[in-house]
Amino acid sequence: MSLLKKFATVGGATLVSRVFGFTREMMMASALGIGPVADAFNLAFRFPNLFRRLFAEGAFNAAFIPLFARSLEEEGETGARRFASEIFATLFVVLTGFTVVAMVFMPFLVKTIIAPGLAACIDDPQTLGQQLSCAERFDITVAFSRIMFPYLACMSLMAMVSGILNAFRRFFAAAAAPTLLNFILIGVLAWAWWQGADQRTIGFLMSWGVLAAGISQLLMVTVAMRMAGFSVSLGRPRWTPGLKRLLILAGPAALIGGITQINLFVGQAIASYQPGAVSILTYADRPYQLPLGMVGVAIGVVLLPELARALKAGRLEEAQHTQNRSLEFALFLTVPAAVALFVMPEPIIRLIYERGAFGPDTTEKVAAVLGLYALGLPAFVLIKVFSPGYFARENTRTPMIITGISALANTALSFVLFWYFAERGIAMATTLAGWINALLLFEGLRRQGLWHVDGELVRRAALVFLSAAMMGGALLVMLEMLERWMGSDPNVLHQSAAVLALAGVAMLIYFALAFATGAADRTLVLKLLRRKRAAG
Secondary structure, rough: OHHHHHHHHHHHHOOOHHHHHHHHHHHHHHHHOHHHHHHHHHHHHHHHHHHHHHHHHHHHHHHHHHHHHHHHHHHHHHHHHHHHHHHHHHHHHHHHHHHHHHHOOHHHHHHHHHHHHHHHHOOOOOOOOOOHHHHHHHHHHHHHHHHHHHHHHHHHHHHHHHHHHHOOOOHHHHOOOOHHHHHHHHHHHHHHHHHHHOOOHHHHHHHHHHHHHHHHHHHHHHHHHHHOOOOOOOOOOOOOOOHHHHHHHHHHHHHHHHHHHHHHHHHHHOOOOOOOHHHHHHHHHHHHHHHHHHHHHHHHHHHHHHHHHHHHOOOOHHHHHHHHHHHHHHHHHHHHHHHHHHHOOOHHHHHHOOOOOOOOHHHHHHHHHHHHHOOOOOHHHHHHHHHHHHHOOOOHHHHHHHHHHHHHHHHHHHHHEEEEEEEEHHHHHHHHHHHHHHHHHHHHHHOOOOOOHHHHHHHHHHHHHHHHHHHHHHHHHHHHHOHOOOOOHHHHHHHHHHHHHHHHOOOHHHHHHHHHHHHOOHHHHHHHHHHHHOOO
């Protein structure tokens, strides 16, 4: 299977998950708006999601896959199974203990880490009849956090099993599993609407739905692993050289792999000082995550095992080619997506969310944040491209330092900008920190001689930016022409037709320019088409 086909497999499955994620967010926005229950759910869900990215996906994608691939190459399947079982046993015991402790001390965690703004909250007598008191907001955030926290353990174990599947070049099950979360929460929201449940009840039902989804996802990838002919056993945890090496690599890798979530978590913790700001950031994050997930996750999942195998076999030219083509692929898809989200965030947000408890004023606030997030979209995808260049060589120290610098910059900028621009300041900080991280990662690879940019990449990158800029200009003209179809009109059909027309014409313009100028690899596209015809 070619590198492009592997990207398409993971990206396609992730795209399906993100589309259903949009449906989930649309239903949640209609039911909860940006009220206190929505804030509580988003705060509670962000905490296990942060640790999932830090200590599960980031750590295992960066550390486990190269070590597991080495075990396969050097010791065969028996040695790989022994190594995986050692890691699984330790991970299971640590996660169980961590989950129990976190659930016991959850009030302290909410007060000091998850939502410090709730501890400083002061009730306004004029609005208490319309919203929950500070004590009630704090209590439901603690309750939601306790229900959802075991999701972290399920996702961490799932990440390990997914790493095994990816090492065997079986990418689909791990990429498709997150869709279960969206299916379950959509079902919960539909049932709550049917029953006429109040907002607090909806929040509790969604929290239990997250836990059920975690268990379902773990079962799905476990079955896929068994179908691939591989299994792990649960034994007594032991301190082994393999475990020691994994921890040395996984500690820094966890921080690096979760930089996007760290930035979002810091932003939400600061945003908890202003009611509604947490939900505004969360709703803006969903459209931004669609291209980030489809391209960034696909590259991150596929590129690391491909690079690790090429480097272990001494195929240095192949490794360089893989890196350059991955960067080319990332820019080709993310730059136009960033331009489109920056130019037309309000029509997108209005179409997706504006109904029920989500009004026009909220649309303006969320759209402003989305436009700022869009400017950082290429940066966060580039991080996914550059990081495997270090991880495949088992170097996590350099990217750990770079990520630390980025995280500190994000925290400082968030504190400063929040007091001037509210939630928009947090989005600015997240975007700036992303670009700092991406540029430092690339410069580190270049200085160490680990990345040689070829002329083809430079030429195509310049043409991609030119094509995307021309597409953006066309979008601005079309926005004025279709303005009356995209206002706060109850006719969703008008809004949908206008947004789809904008998206369709923008794609047509961009891809036509990309193929005409050579920004896209015409040879590769023609080769793929010939293969399809031959297969037919």
